[in-house]
Amino acid sequence: xxxxxxxxxxxxxITVSGTYPKTDFIPPxxxxxxxxGSFGEIRGGHFHSGLDxxxxxxxxxxxxxxxxxxxxxxRVQVGGFGNALYIGHSNGYTTVYAHLQRFSPRxxxxxxxxxxxxxxxxxxxxxxxxxxxxxxGEIIAWSGNTGGSAGPHLHFEIRDSRTEETINPQxxxxxxxxxxxxxxxxxxxxxxxxxPFNENTTKQYFRLSGSNGNYRLDQSPVINFSGEVGFGIITxxxxxxxxxxxxYSIELKMDSTTIFLSALERFAFSNSRAVNSHIDYPxxxxxxxxxxxxFIEPGNPLSIYKTAVNRGIxxxxxxxxxxxxxxVKDAKGNTSTISFRIKYNPGSVIANTEKQxxxxxxxxxxxxxxxxxxxxxxxxxxxxxxxNLYYDxxxxxxxxxxxxxKLHTRLIPLHSNYDLWIKPDSSLPANLYNKAVIVDTRGxxxxxxxxSGFIKGRPRVFGEFYIALDTxxxxxxxxxxxxxxQMAGISRISFRISDNLSGIRSFTGTIDGQWVLMEYxxxxxxxxxxxxxxxxxxxxxxxxxxxxxxxxSRTYNATFxx
Numbered sequence: 001x002x003x004x005x006x007x008x009x010x011x012x013x014i015t016v017s018g019t020y021p022k023t024d025f026i027p028p029x030x031x032x033x034x035x036x037g038s039f040g041e042i043r044g045g046h047f048h049s050g051l052d053x054x055x056x057x058x059x060x061x062x063x064x065x066x067x068x069x070x071x072x073x074x075r076v077q078v079g080g081f082g083n084a085l086y087i088g089h090s091n092g093y094t095t096v097y098a099h100l101q102r103f104s105p106r107x108x109x110x111x112x113x114x115x116x117x118x119x120x121x122x123x124x125x126x127x128x129x130x131x132x133x134x135x136x137g138e139i140i141a142w143s144g145n146t147g148g149s150a151g152p153h154l155h156f157e158i159r160d161s162r163t164e165e166t167i168n169p170q171x172x173x174x175x176x177x178x179x180x181x182x183x184x185x186x187x188x189x190x191x192x193x194x195x196p197f198n199e200n201t202t203k204q205y206f207r208l209s210g211s212n213g214n215y216r217l218d219q220s221p222v223i224n225f226s227g228e229v230g231f232g233i234i235t236x237x238x239x240x241x242x243x244x245x246x247x248y249s250i251e252l253k254m255d256s257t258t259i260f261l262s263a264l265e266r267f268a269f270s271n272s273r274a275v276n277s278h279i280d281y282p283x284x285x286x287x288x289x290x291x292x293x294x295f296i297e298p299g300n301p302l303s304i305y306k307t308a309v310n311r312g313i314x315x316x317x318x319x320x321x322x323x324x325x326x327x328v329k330d331a332k333g334n335t336s337t338i339s340f341r342i343k344y345n346p347g348s349v350i351a352n353t354e355k356q357x358x359x360x361x362x363x364x365x366x367x368x369x370x371x372x373x374x375x376x377x378x379x380x381x382x383x384x385x386x387x388n389l390y391y392d393x394x395x396x397x398x399x400x401x402x403x404x405x406k407l408h409t410r411l412i413p414l415h416s417n418y419d420l421w422i423k424p425d426s427s428l429p430a431n432l433y434n435k436a437v438i439v440d441t442r443g444x445x446x447x448x449x450x451x452s453g454f455i456k457g458r459p460r461v462f463g464e465f466y467i468a469l470d471t472x473x474x475x476x477x478x479x480x481x482x483x484x485x486q487m488a489g490i491s492r493i494s495f496r497i498s499d500n501l502s503g504i505r506s507f508t509g510t511i512d513g514q515w516v517l518m519e520y521x522x523x524x525x526x527x528x529x530x531x532x533x534x535x536x537x538x539x540x541x542x543x544x545x546x547x548x549x550x551x552x553s554r555t556y557n558a559t560f561x562x
Contacts, residue, residue: 013333014248014249014263014329014331014333015249015251015261015263015265015306016171016263016265017265017306018265020167020171020172021091021172021173022172022173023173024067024089024091024093024172024173025066025067025095025158025169025172025173025174026064026066026067026136026137027064027066027174028053028063028064028065028066028095028097028154028156029053029055029061029062029063029064029143029154030061030062030064031053031054031055031056031061032177033053033174033175033176033177034053034054034176034239034240034241035051035052035053035054035176035239035241035243035245036052036053036054036151036153036241036243037051037052037153037155037245037246038051038052038237038245038246038248038330038331039051039166039168039169039170039246039264039331040168040246040248040264040267040304041245041246042246042275042278042279042290042292043275045273045275045276046272046273046275047264047267047272047275048246049157049166049267049269049272050096050098050155050156050157050158050166050169051155051156051157051169051170051174051176052153052154052155052156053143053153053154053155053156054153054241055143055152055153055154056152057151057152058152059101059142059143059144059145059152060101060142060143060144061142061143061154062139062142062143063097063100063139063140063141063142063143063154064136064137064138064139064140065087065095065134065135065136065137065138065140066087066095066136067087067089067091067095067136068089068090068133068134068135068136069087069088069089069090069095069133069134070087070088070127070128070129070130070131070132070133070134071085071086071087071107071127071131071132071134071140072086072087072088072094072126072127072129073085073086073124073125073126073127074086074103074107074110074111074114074123074124074125074127075123075124075125076111076115076121076122076123076124077122077124077147078121078122078147078520078522079147079148079522079523080147080148081096081098081099081146081147081148081155082098082099082100082144082145082146082147082148082149083098083099083100083101083102083103083141083144083146083147084096084097084098084099084100084147085097085100085103085107085140085141087134087140088129088161089161092160092161092162093158093159093160093161093167094158094159094160094161094164095156095157095158095159096155096156096157096158096159097140097141097154097155097156098147098154098155098156098157099143099144099145099146099147099149099153099154099155100141100142100143100144100146100154101141101142101143101144101145101146102141102142102144103140103141104139104140104141106132107132107140107141110127110131110132111123112517115517116515116517119508119515121507121517121518121519121520146521148523156169157169158172160266163268164268164269165266165267165268165269166266166267166269167265167266168248168264168265168266168331170331170332171265171331176331176332177240178237178239178240178330178332178334179332179334180237180238180239180240180330180334181212181213181330181334181335181336182213182235182236182237182238182247182328182329182330182334182335182336183235183236183237183238183244183336184208184210184215184233184234184235184326184328184336184338185208185233185234185235185236186205186206186207186208186233186234186289186291187205187206187208187217187231187232187233187326187338187340188203188204188205188206188231188232188233188234188280188291189203189204189206189223189225189229189230189231190202190203190229190230190231190232190293190295191203191204191225191227191228191229191350191351191352192227192228192229192230192295192313192352193227193228193351193352194227194228195352195354196297196385196386196387197230197293197295197297197385198282198385198387198411198412199282199409199411199412200352200353200354200355201352202350202351202352203232203280203283204223204350206218206219206220206223206340207219208338210338213334213335213336213337214336214337215336215337215338216338216339216340217338217340220340221341222321222341222342222343223340223341223342223343224342224343224344224345224347224348225314225342225343225344225345225348226344226345226346226347226348226349227315227349228313228314228315229313229314229315229342230293230294230295230312230313230314231252231293231294231295231312231314231324231326232280232291232292232293232294232295233250233291233292233294233326233328233338234289234290234291234292235247235250235292235328235336237330237334245330246264247264247328247329247330248263248264248329248330248331249261249262249263249264249327249328249329250262250292250294250326250327250328251307251326251327251328251329252294252312252324252325252326252327253324253325253326253327254314254322254323254324255322255323256323257309258307258309259307259308259309259310259312259314260294260295260305260307260308260309260312261305261306261307261308262278262292262294262304262305262306263304263306264304265304266303267302267303267304268303271301271302271303273413273415273416274300274301274302274384274415276384276413276415277296277297277299277300277302277384277413277415278292278293278300278302278304279291279292279293280293281411281412281413282411282412285410285411286411293312294312294326295308295311295312295313296308296311296312297311297363297384297385298311298363298364298384298385299363299364299381299383299384299385299415300384301381301415314342316344317344318344319343319344320343321341321342321343322341322342322343323339323341324339324340324341324342325337325338325339325340326338326339354388355388355390356388356390357387357388357389357390357391357408358389358390358391359388359389360386360387360388360389361378361383361386361387361388361389362383362386363383363384363385363386364380365380366378366379366380367383367389369389369391371391371393371405372423373393373402373403373405373422373423374391374393374405374407374420374421374422374423375419375420375421375454376407376418376419376420376421377418377419378414378418379416379418381415381416382414382415382416382417382418383412383414383415384413384415387408387412389407389408390408390409391405391406391407391408392406393405393406394406396425396466397466399468400439400466400467400468401424401425401427401428401436401466401467401468401469402422402423402424402425402455402466402467403425403466404441404464404465404466405422405464405465405466406463406464407420407462407463407464407465408462409462409463410442410461410462410463412462414460414461414462416460417458417459417460418458418459418460419456419457419458420438420446420456420457420458420459420465421451421454421455421456422438422454422455422457422465422466422467423453423454423455424436424454424455424467428467428469432469432471433450433455434450434550434551435469435470435471435550435552436448436450436455436467436468436469437455437457437467437468437469437470437501437502437549437550438455438456438457438459438465438466438467439465439466439467439468439501440459440461440463440464440465441463441464441465441466442463445470445501445502445503445549446458446459446465447502447549448467448550455467468501470500470501470502470548470549470550470552471550471552472499472500472501472552473546473548473552473553473554474497474498474499474504474546474547474548474552474553474554475496475497475498475499475500475554476495476496476497476544476546476554476556477495477496477497477498478494478495478556478558479494479495479496480493480494481493481494481495481542481558481560482558483557483558483559484558484559484560484561485558485560485561486560486561487531487560487561487562488537488561488562490531491530491531492528492529492530492531493509493528493529493531493542493560494526494527494528495526495527495528495544495556496524496525496526496527497520497525497527497546498525499548499549501548501550502548502549502550503548503549504522504546504547504548504549505547505548505549505551506546506547507520507527507544507545507546507547508544508545509529509542509543509544509545510542510543511529511535511540511541511542512540512541513541516529516532517529517530518544527544527546531562535562536562537562538561538562539559539560539561540559540560540561540562541557541558541559542557542558542559542560543555543556543557544556544557
């Protein structure tokens with residue numbers, strides 16, 4: 001079905017599959033709405049799950065409950081959403097508010113009590129409807145920059161309470177002024193010819209000109225092709241503030257019939273990583289260009305595709321010239337188009353080169369391969385398309401404990417983790433098996449446990465892997481505390497922590513043997529404890545224990561005075 005979305009002086013239709021209430025929710029901020037990020041925008045390895053409201057590059061704006069309801073979940077997270085709260089509403093939806101600077105006092109008390117009870121900074125817990133009821137327009141928090149935020153803003157979501165799918169908030173009548181039509185920057189044709197899409201798929205670029213919703217090809221009045229082809233475009237939605245956000249829908253028509261339509265109405269979090277299949281992932285990694293494909297790989301689980309004739313793949317062999325048209329819309333219905341023509345020409349042959357591998361891996365089944373020194377198992381659903389797995393190895397580097405195992409190519413995206421076993425060479429002492437970790441040549445750690453003579457890891461990428469040792473404890477750098485320091489008038493103890501390889505697993509602080517809350521910002525390694533008002537004056541002993549993923553630990557001790 002279509003939904004009529006009305007702006008102040010225009011109206012356009014956008015595609016939706018359901019009906020959403022338009023008057024139930026008020027805006028979560030008392031600011032003129034401006035978006036730093038749109039729903040479904042393509043981010044690194046996922047679709048953006050909500051709206052990012054600008055907050056004038058500042059923290060501390062009141063955040064309001066958008067409707068009556070109850071706080072259903074509270075979360076404090078290292079990275080990710082940072083400080084976040086969830087409100088359940090009687091209309092069947094849940095609203096989410098993330099990267100918050102701080103919660104309202106009554107909510108903050110419950111969070112801190114829970115952190116002390118669990119003795120953990122990271123907490124994530126549900127609440128009963130009777131515990132924290134809220135009213136529409138009530139201040140529930142203040143906007144911030146916590147977690148994985150790249151700058152002050154409010155991340156806001158609306159979710160289906162039953163399915164937990166996230167839904168585009170602009171479908172609920174939350175107005176964001178926007179009269180700017182999407183920009184279309186480039187058109188691509190992919191020569192598929194019956195082969196799976198991969199980094200070797202030949203593509204042709206067609207330069208465009210035009211503006212204000214009307215685009216055209218600079219050259220090639222008729223695009224010739226033979227065999228199976230698919231198309232893709234580079235497009236974005238320019239916001240009034242000047243930033244480039246994602247578009248809402250992309251439609252491709254052939255002779256006035258829709259053969260492909262994607263619409264970012266809603267999606268499941270479990271499938272968000274499939275954004276890497278929605279785009280031309282090899283091109284993103286090699287050139288930084290984000291091309292949205294208008295054909296679908298067979299293992300792509302996304303539900304954003306409303307129409308897909310033959311998965312968007314064109315295989316016409318007649319002598320007719322066919323009229324093609326892209327229609328791109330934002331969530332306000334602002335529309336841009338580009339029209340072009342194509343014609344089958346048996347002489348227009350550009351053959352793909354399919355690299356031979358050691359084994360055919362199929363997207364719809366469990367796949368295994370072993371070389372004796374390496375074993376890999378990919379569960380069903382990890383691949384988006386079939387691949388010819390290629391594998392090679394090279395001599396080990398100094399300071400490592402296995403050969404380098406070259407497993408396929410990082411240019412092929414994977415939907416989830418797989419199991420990888422690498423056999424260590426004889427130079428790895430048995431007493432250090434529990435410190436061995438699988439590392440790739442880009443420096444990323446993929447975990448490590450000893451398993452029947454092998455080190456086993458759980459990568460989520462292909463690449464070049466080897467075994468290294470992590471025996472080095474994390475580094476603790478005190479920022480404002482030294483032994484026997486007078487800290488009266490100082491509000492908190494601060495540190496910087498880091499780890500050389502496997503990453504920080506945990507941190508624990510105590511004062512006079514009692515657990516205290518340590519807060520952590522992984523973006524810069526900052527770790528701190530804000531003194532409680534109940535801490536008495538006098539001499540105190542502080543201890544900090546930091547542990548990495550391979551259980552290497554370092555302890556810092558200091559006496560201080562209040």
